[in-house]
Amino acid sequence: MKKLIMAILLIMATASAAHAAFDKYTIDRSNLPQAAQDILQEYFPKAKVSMIKIDKHLLKKTDYDVKLVNGTKIEFNNAGKWTSVDCKTREVPQGLIMKPIRNYLKKNFNDEKVVKIEKKSWGYELELSDGVELKFNLLGQFKSMSMDD
Template identity: 45%
Template sequence: MLTNYFGNQKVALATIESGVVNKSYDVVLQNGTKLEFNKKGELTEIDCKQGVVPVNLIPLSIKNYLQNNYPWQSVKKLEIKKKEYEVELSNGMDLTFNKHFQLIDID
């Protein structure tokens, strides 16, 4: 995944975080992009400090919504939770979608 979407960036730091219940893996790229993966290796968060989240990593329904409603904004952060998706746009807006990709909150 790192090679496909961030091939020109090198890994600056990779860590394993072990909690009482959960384990996660954090990867920080040279440009400051931070990626988090759960214990199964599934992507749970992308935080692009200086770049943007690759469009192919954004669920299609969310991508379509953003193109229709916020065409001039890019996605800086994507957080994938069990029941929702949180998206931070380049203008600072935070959008929350439910697991069916319906918008449920704007902050």
């Protein structure tokens, strides 16, 4: 039994060490897929990159985590499409929010700004500047609301 536990621990430690070896850090935008470079150029043209983490997974595709000097964090998938944009206290660029969601926000939360948006398999999750979290389906239809505690 002890040998089995030791073997499992050894395998886990080896896998963790190997996983860390796949990560790469840079500040060079050219290491990103072209689609990610285009998004940065269009929506964050003056922002400077403080770090790009290229996260290669053993069984999954590569993810890219970009941190800008102003604190904004953007996550991209292997194809260079954004999966998460966290602008902290700044507003997420309107062009990253689909039109039906923008229309809903204008009608119901006109005084608040979107500070974070995440693209999930089931739809979109947004965080507003007042701490309200909103969920929308893939078509941009409102699904639910919750308050940040």
